[in-house]
Amino acid sequence: MSAIVEIQNVTKTYGGKVTAVDDLSLAVEEGEFVTLLGPSGCGKTTTLRMIAGFEIPTRGRIMLAGEDVTDLPPYHRQVNTVFQDYALFPHMTIQENVGYGLRVAGVPKSEVGPKVKDALVRVGLLDKAADRPAMLSGGQKQRVALARALVRQPKVLLLDEPLSALDAKLREAMQVEIKHLHEQLGLTFVFVTHDQREALVMSDRVVVMDQGKIVQSGTPSELYDQPASAYVADFIGNSNKLRGRVVDIQGRQVRVKVLGTEVSGLARQNGISVGDLVLMTVRPEKVQLLVEEEEAGSASLLSGTVLDNLFHGSTCRMEIDMGEGEPFVVDLQLRTALDQANLAAPGSRVRLAIDPATVSVFPDDGAFAS
Amino acid sequence: MRETTRRQLTATAIVSAPLMWTLVFLFIPYLVMFTYSFYLKKFPTFVPAFEFVNYLTIISDPQYYQVLLRTAKIALTVAVCSFLIAYPLTYFLVFKVKSARLRSILYMAVIVPLWVSYLLRAYTWKTILGNEGILNSFLVWSGILSQPTDIFLYNQFSMVVTLTYIFVPFMVMPLYASLEKIPRSMIEASKDLGVGPLRTFWHVTLPLSMPGVIAGATFTICLTFGDFVAPFLVGGPNGAMIATIIQSQFGAALNWPLGAALSIIMLIIVLTIISVSDRLERAGRIDLN
Numbered sequence: 001m002s003a004i005v006e007i008q009n010v011t012k013t014y015g016g017k018v019t020a021v022d023d024l025s026l027a028v029e030e031g032e033f034v035t036l037l038g039p040s041g042c043g044k045t046t047t048l049r050m051i052a053g054f055e056i057p058t059r060g061r062i063m064l065a066g067e068d069v070t071d072l073p074p075y076h077r078q079v080n081t082v083f084q085d086y087a088l089f090p091h092m093t094i095q096e097n098v099g100y101g102l103r104v105a106g107v108p109k110s111e112v113g114p115k116v117k118d119a120l121v122r123v124g125l126l127d128k129a130a131d132r133p134a135m136l137s138g139g140q141k142q143r144v145a146l147a148r149a150l151v152r153q154p155k156v157l158l159l160d161e162p163l164s165a166l167d168a169k170l171r172e173a174m175q176v177e178i179k180h181l182h183e184q185l186g187l188t189f190v191f192v193t194h195d196q197r198e199a200l201v202m203s204d205r206v207v208v209m210d211q212g213k214i215v216q217s218g219t220p221s222e223l224y225d226q227p228a229s230a231y232v233a234d235f236i237g238n239s240n241k242l243r244g245r246v247v248d249i250q251g252r253q254v255r256v257k258v259l260g261t262e263v264s265g266l267a268r269q270n271g272i273s274v275g276d277l278v279l280m281t282v283r284p285e286k287v288q289l290l291v292e293e294e295e296a297g298s299a300s301l302l303s304g305t306v307l308d309n310l311f312h313g314s315t316c317r318m319e320i321d322m323g324e325g326e327p328f329v330v331d332l333q334l335r336t337a338l339d340q341a342n343l344a345a346p347g348s349r350v351r352l353a354i355d356p357a358t359v360s361v362f363p364d365d366g367a368f369a370s
Numbered sequence: 371m372r373e374t375t376r377r378q379l380t381a382t383a384i385v386s387a388p389l390m391w392t393l394v395f396l397f398i399p400y401l402v403m404f405t406y407s408f409y410l411k412k413f414p415t416f417v418p419a420f421e422f423v424n425y426l427t428i429i430s431d432p433q434y435y436q437v438l439l440r441t442a443k444i445a446l447t448v449a450v451c452s453f454l455i456a457y458p459l460t461y462f463l464v465f466k467v468k469s470a471r472l473r474s475i476l477y478m479a480v481i482v483p484l485w486v487s488y489l490l491r492a493y494t495w496k497t498i499l500g501n502e503g504i505l506n507s508f509l510v511w512s513g514i515l516s517q518p519t520d521i522f523l524y525n526q527f528s529m530v531v532t533l534t535y536i537f538v539p540f541m542v543m544p545l546y547a548s549l550e551k552i553p554r555s556m557i558e559a560s561k562d563l564g565v566g567p568l569r570t571f572w573h574v575t576l577p578l579s580m581p582g583v584i585a586g587a588t589f590t591i592c593l594t595f596g597d598f599v600a601p602f603l604v605g606g607p608n609g610a611m612i613a614t615i616i617q618s619q620f621g622a623a624l625n626w627p628l629g630a631a632l633s634i635i636m637l638i639i640v641l642t643i644i645s646v647s648d649r650l651e652r653a654g655r656i657d658l659n
Contacts, residue, residue, distance in 0.1 A: 054558055074561040081562045087555035091577045091654075101563030104573060152564060 003027040003063075004188050005051060005156055010060030012046050012212075020046040022212035023060070028156070028190060033182050035191040035199040038209035039235075044192045047209075048158050051190060052081045065155050080149035081158040085165070086141045088133035088148070095120065095129040098148045119147040122181070139170045146181065156188045163198065175201050196236045200224065208232050228268055230279050230362040239281035240328050243364055246276045254361045256280060259322050263300040265359030277364040284317065285331040286358035289344070290351040299353035304328060306346050316343060320350060328352070400637070406630035416627050424631035434615065434632070441612040442639075444529055445594040449541075449587045451534040456541035456586065461575075464549040480542050488536065492603045495532040499523040499604065524606025532600045537593050541586035548582025549575075580654050588647040592640050612636055 005028040012021040021043040028034050036044035049055040050062060053074035061070045069077050088097050096103075099116040103109075120126045123143035133141055142162060149157055159178070163171045179202050182189050193199055199206045200220040207217045208231075216228040227233035234241075244258030252267045256278055265280050272278060288299070304320040307327055316334055319327040330352065333339070344350050410419040428434040459480070467473040483491060498504050499522035506518035522528060552575065560570040598613035605611070612632065619629030 052558075052562060054561075073566075074558070075564050075566050079562075081559070083555045083559060085553060085555055087553065087559035089556060089559070089574060089578075100560070100573070101565060104563075104565045104569050148559075148563070 002030055004030040004065055005190065006061075006063035007047065007051070008061045008063065010047075010050060010057045010062060012043070012050060012055060013058045019212050021050070021057075024209075024212065024214060025060075026207060026214065026217070028188060030188055031186050033179070033189045033191065033202060033204045035193060035203035035206045036209055037193060037196060037199040037206050037235075038215075039194055042209040043212035044194075044209050045160055046212075048081075048160055048190060048192045051156070052079055052158050053077045078152075078154050079156045079158055080152055080154040081160060082142075082145045082149050082162045084161045086133075086145040086162075088141055088144055090133055093130050093132060094125065094136070094144050097133065097144060098151050100148070101152050115151055119151040122150070123147045138166050139174060142166065142174060143177075146178070150181075150185070150187075154187070156190060159189065159191045161193055162191075163193070164195075171198070178202065200236070206236075208235060210235075224283075225358075226268065227281070227360055230281065230365070233268075233281040233360055233362070238284050238329065240284060240287075241326070242280040242282065243325070244278060244280065246272060246274050246278055249274060253356065254278065256361065259302060259324065261300070261302060263302065263354060263359065264356035265361040266357065267362075268360045269362055272361065272363055279362045279364040281360045281362070282354055283358060284329045285315075285333075286355065287328075287330045288353040288355075289318075289330060289332065290353050294351075297353070299355050300359075302328070302352045302354065303349060304352070306344050306348050306350055308346055309343050318343070318350075320352070403630045403633055406626055407634050409627040409630075411625050411627050414624070416625075424628045425635075427628060428631060428635060437610055437612055437615050438635070440526075440610075441595055444526060444533070444611065445591045447530050448533045448537060448594045449590040451530060452538050452541040452590045453583065453586065455534065456538055456545055457583075460542050460545040460549055464546060477542075477546060481539050484539050489599060489603075491536055492532050492599050495528065495535065496523065496604055499528050499531070523604060524609065526605075526609060528604040528606075529600050529609050529611075532604050533594050533597060536600070537590045540589035540593060544585035544589070545579065545582040548579045548585075552578045581651055584647050584650050584654070588643060591643055595636065595640055595643075 005026075007024055007026040010021055010024050011019065013019045024043070024047060026034075026047075036047060038044045046055060050057050051064075053069070053072060053076075057070060061068055063069065064077060064079065089100065092100065095116050098119050099112045102112045102115060107115075116129075117126065120129055123146055125140060125143050125147065128136060128140065128144075133144065136144065145162070162178075163174050166174060175198060178189075178191075191199075191202060200223075203220060205217060206220055206223050208215045208223065210231055216223060216232045218226075223232060223236050227236065230241075233239045242256075242258045242263065244256040244263070246254055247257050247262065248255040249267075249272065253264060254267050254272060255262055255264050258280065263280060290301075302322065304322040307319040307321050310317040310319065312331075314334060316332045318330045318332060320330065322328050332343070406416075407424055408420045408422070409416045410421055410423065428438075463473055463476055467476065496503075500506070501518050501520055501523070503522070505522055506515070509515040510518060556574055556578065557570055560574045561567070565573065596613050597611065598617050601609045601611045601614045605614070613636075616629050616632045616636070619625045619632065623629075
């Protein structure tokens with residue numbers, strides 16, 4: 001394993017004012033599926049475009065397979081991009097689109113033909129070879145864009161929010177398809193998205209960005225279970241947020257006075273001391289609803305009044321009024337019809353058990369104030 | 371039922387005014403002209419008839435068909451020259467000028483001359499190209515010529531220069547529209563696939579801007595075809611174009627039937643150009659998402 005893409009202290013500013021990417025360093029291993037995740041304007045697309053060569057970094061270097069490509073134009077880099085709007089050439093047929101780069105580069109016809117055919121077979125669109133892009137559906141255009149980017153056997157495939165224009169069902173199918181393509185080809189993929197679910201499903205590693213900087217980089221489960229900041233905890237998945245003051249610290253274990261009781265959790269950042277205001281995040285599905293007089297054991301205990309039950313199909317989201325702040329949400333699995341029938345009705349009191357290992361504690365920097 | 375009737379009445383009322391306008395001021399004059407073209411000239415005026423004599427004259431008399439050919443040649447030359455000037459200019463405006471403000475100012479600078487009297491702009495070239503014009507003065511001053519020359523004015527060259535100058539905005543406008551419509555990602559995709567800027571232009575930008583090229587060529591060809599000011603001001607004895615001839619038939623020559631026949635032929639030519647261009651545009655119409 002060696003880094004195929006190395007971004008070294010790259011900064012990109014526009015007009016000397018707007019900083020899109022701020023002193024960012026990132027190494028992508030060969031064969032890795034890395035996703036740059038963040039809200040719009042976080043610099044993820046700019047980073048991708050700098051790897052592709054469409055933008056030149058203001059400062060810093062970009063290395064591709066050990067070679068400095070910072071100042072190379074896109075047509076001299078061995079990377080290919082799948083564009084958000086597909087960018088298929090409307091005046092060419094599908095096979096002309098896929099073979100375009102090879103043909104213009106002067107690869108003999110006898111070689112272009114089979115390569116284009118292979119690429120189209122791979123994405124299952126051989127029967128559309130003679131069609132124009134306008135005749136294809138969104139999903140098909142997406143596949144053509146993939147085939148066109150792959151036919152030149154790039155060292156790295158860059159994907160710029162390629163699924164954002166597709167409807168939910170097709171998007172899920174394409175996520176799986178792209179993931180399989182990555183496994184088959186063993187190629188390095190750098191994927192950009194603002195959809196955290198997409199990032200979790202597809203990637204080996206997710207790089208969360210905010211304001212041109214990397215906030216956290218890790219496997220999907222690391223990001224979900226051990227968020228390094230309140231920002232990540234909030235951005236990835238859903239989180240309940242509780243605010244309170246620290247009463248006791250034992251190693252990483254922090255006990256916090258909140259909602260008139262005490263809740264324990266794990267500190268995700270250093271520098272928390274007794275008496276500090278902290279923000280605790282709890283995943284809705286990690287909370288247990290206690291039945292009758294059941295004991296909480298080592299778990300922290302909270303209680304509240306059911307506000308509403310929102311039916312989500314396989315799960316039910318229970319909204320609970322804790323007496324103050326935003327309603328607390330709990331996701332309950334609905335395994336049997338009985339589960340649904342036994343749900344606590346709105347208005348009834350419920351008791352919640354929260355395992356300290358599933359609670360993340362961060363210094364309260366005033367973010368997400370309601 | 372009553373609702374639909376009322377709607378139909380409203381719709382009819384709305385379209386009837388423009389319809390009447392086109393009928394009275396377009397179709398009826400054309401019909402009158404068409405009828406005249408079969409009349410016979412009989413001094414001092416002309417008499418009703420149904421003869422093809424006027425059309426035969428145009429086809430057989432070199433005086434007329436040569437003017438037609440010359441007009442076509444000049445129209446094509448003007449279109450080509452306008453294209454050669456307008457395309458690089460528009461490309462620069464759309465792709466190289468980064469500031470939207472500067473771009474619209476420069477675009478307006480190209481369009482603004484259209485608001486100046488057409489006659490005035492044609493006349494300007496007379497003062498530039500003429501015997502005592504700026505060009506001659508410069509050439510004499512710089513020592514390239516020992517005395518002023520007449521070769522710049524009153525010939526086809528001066529007509530092409532004048533007409534190109536006047537009609538360039540009509541090439542720039544559709545080109546600008548079609549170049550601006552090309553998504554930047556298309557050009558990026560081409561470069562991403564290893565194709566350099568020149569070949570990207572040839573394989574992607576130029577083909578995608580063809581609708582603008584066709585529209586611009588149609589404008590310049592058709593406008594040149596019907597022009598009679600440039601030949602009148604800078605054309606000289608051998609610069610007569612079809613419109614000049616038509617004008618003289620209705621004026622000095624007092625041969626309305628022949629003038630009408632020439633007009634009808636010109637109308638047919640222009641309509642043919644427009645329908646061919648329309649067909650080309652349709653065939654090349656592409657969905658830019």
